[in-house]
Amino acid sequence: MTILQRRQFIAGTAAALMAPAVFVNRTAAQTPAASLFPFSVASGDPTANSVVLWTKLARAADDLELLSRLPIDVEWIVAQDERLSKVVCSGTGSALPEYGHSVHVDVQGLRPDRWYWYAFRIGGEMSPIGRTRTLPAADALVSRFRFNVVSCQHWENGFFDAYDGMADDDSSLVLHLGDYIYEVGRGGVRTHETDKPLRTLDDYRRRHALYKTDAALRRAHERLPFMVTLDNHDALTEDSSDAGELAHRAAAYHAWYEFQPVRHAPALHAPTMPVLRGLDIGDLLRISIPDTRQFRDSESVCASGSDKDFAFGVFQKPCEAAEDPQRSMLGVAQENWLDARLSGSQAKWNAIASTVMMSTFDMDHEGELYRYLQSWDGYPAARQRILDRIEGSRVSNPVSIAGDIHSTLISEVTRRAGEEPGRSLMTEFVGTSISSLWPEPLARPMHDALPANPQVRYYESQKRGYMHFDVTPESLNVEMRAIDRTDQPGGTVHTDRTFVVENGQVGAKS
Ligand SMILES: [Fe+2]
Numbered sequence: 001m002t003i004l005q006r007r008q009f010i011a012g013t014a015a016a017l018m019a020p021a022v023f024v025n026r027t028a029a030q031t032p033a034a035s036l037f038p039f040s041v042a043s044g045d046p047t048a049n050s051v052v053l054w055t056k057l058a059r060a061a062d063d064l065e066l067l068s069r070l071p072i073d074v075e076w077i078v079a080q081d082e083r084l085s086k087v088v089c090s091g092t093g094s095a096l097p098e099y100g101h102s103v104h105v106d107v108q109g110l111r112p113d114r115w116y117w118y119a120f121r122i123g124g125e126m127s128p129i130g131r132t133r134t135l136p137a138a139d140a141l142v143s144r145f146r147f148n149v150v151s152c153q154h155w156e157n158g159f160f161d162a163y164d165g166m167a168d169d170d171s172s173l174v175l176h177l178g179d180y181i182y183e184v185g186r187g188g189v190r191t192h193e194t195d196k197p198l199r200t201l202d203d204y205r206r207r208h209a210l211y212k213t214d215a216a217l218r219r220a221h222e223r224l225p226f227m228v229t230l231d232n233h234d235a236l237t238e239d240s241s242d243a244g245e246l247a248h249r250a251a252a253y254h255a256w257y258e259f260q261p262v263r264h265a266p267a268l269h270a271p272t273m274p275v276l277r278g279l280d281i282g283d284l285l286r287i288s289i290p291d292t293r294q295f296r297d298s299e300s301v302c303a304s305g306s307d308k309d310f311a312f313g314v315f316q317k318p319c320e321a322a323e324d325p326q327r328s329m330l331g332v333a334q335e336n337w338l339d340a341r342l343s344g345s346q347a348k349w350n351a352i353a354s355t356v357m358m359s360t361f362d363m364d365h366e367g368e369l370y371r372y373l374q375s376w377d378g379y380p381a382a383r384q385r386i387l388d389r390i391e392g393s394r395v396s397n398p399v400s401i402a403g404d405i406h407s408t409l410i411s412e413v414t415r416r417a418g419e420e421p422g423r424s425l426m427t428e429f430v431g432t433s434i435s436s437l438w439p440e441p442l443a444r445p446m447h448d449a450l451p452a453n454p455q456v457r458y459y460e461s462q463k464r465g466y467m468h469f470d471v472t473p474e475s476l477n478v479e480m481r482a483i484d485r486t487d488q489p490g491g492t493v494h495t496d497r498t499f500v501v502e503n504g505q506v507g508a509k510s
Pocket of ligand 1: 179233405
């Protein structure tokens with residue numbers, strides 16, 4: 001792009017001329033009503049030389065009527081500075097009506113480990129300017145890498161201002177472990193656009209559009225690249241071959257893609273979505289993000305009428321069938337993929353981000369044993385296979401990262417429930433939610449069960465926030481970042497606790 005072209009990109013409308021200042025100061029809630037970019041911009045799935053740039057065209061966040069029945073050309077630009085003066089590359093992407101005029105530009109040829117700024121333009125209107133970052137090169141010697149891990153943002157439970165804690169923390173990436181939206185709600189500090197269950201593509205689009213109006217969430221997307229994966233509230237995960245349920249699932253995946261900065265599109269009307277990802281941070285860190293929901297064997301294997309109602313159906317009485325060595329949470333292909341990534345890794349730290357907790361957790365309740373069978377406790381043979389691989393291949397510094405339970409839980413992953421944690425092979429960090437609550441009927445028995453679960457070093461269920469990882473060759477430091485309130489916007493984020501795992505050790509110290 002020539003200087004003249006760059007000027008033409010920036011110029012054209014008053015809004016466009018103001019864009020750099022808008023990026024710094026604007027809150028999403030102040031987006032001009034006439035904007036064709038009511039959801040702002042986002043970036044995601046970075047590699048060492050590429051990143052996906054995202055936006056979605058609409059008249060307004062609550063007006064998802066298609067702008068046209070035809071594809072719409074959208075110009076994009078990537079630069080080395082926030083004023084877009086040092087242009088690196090530019091082009092034209094296509095917003096397709098079948099994908100709700102969302103735009104996913106996979107920009108290639110970028111340089112590793114650096115910041116870039118980007119924007120879109122259509123006609124005379126320019127989007128807000130976003131910032132993104134590539135990963136270090138696969139063969140780089142990396143001395144430090146910082147990233148944030150988030151999960152579970154229930155709109156009705158609270159505002160998402162915990163994201164604003166990331167404004168100055170020098171992270172390079174946000175890893176979102178799912179429950180980006182919730183398909184259900186019972187009311188709270190704010191309400192969903194409908195209290196009816198979501199079923200159609202239009203339903204899911206409206207739900208995603210609503211969530212994207214949270215100002216702090218949009219600021220985070222404008223500021224950092226995301227890697228987003230799916231958990232159970234994002235899309236149906238129950239086993240089903242019913243055509244109506246499959247269409248429901250396809251609608252959820254389709255809308256999820258339209259609203260996320262992800263690289264791979266689902267086939268139209270397909271009840272599957274490619275979300276498996278792996279990333280490498282030079283020689284320092286390998287993160288594997290398997291898909292734990294689409295390929296799992298039935299999670300209702302032990303459910304009976306009586307215990308399914310206990311604690312919102314989360315904890316159930318275990319049964320023999322769950323111990324079946326054939327049972328898998330990831331499916332054969334993903335288990336092989338994870339095997340290869342673990343055994344072939346040269347990285348100093350090796351993280352598995354599986355959305356659900358990998359640690360065992362036995363809960364005694366009124367004289368009965370309960371386990372969280374939707375997590376790895378329902379797939380103990382599959383967990384054992386991963387631990388066998390870690391031990392057999394002498395994987396360097398294995399760490400599990402999870403979300404899902406709206407609580408902070410730090411533990412050591414043992415092969416079996418009740419095993420001495422001193423023999424564990426992997427440290428686990430389960431991070432709390434951005435806003436979703438963990439109900440008292442679940443939190444209390446978990447607290448009561450801690451003495452019987454010595455593998456758990458720390459458990460906290462009432463604070464909302466995220467985890468900030470700071471990784472060096474010598475240690476992995478994790479700050480538990482907590483927000484003081486989520487019942488209204490403007491909460492303040494602080495570091496609540498800090499844990500460290502030393503190179504070569506298993507287990508976190510505070
Ligand atoms: Fe959740």
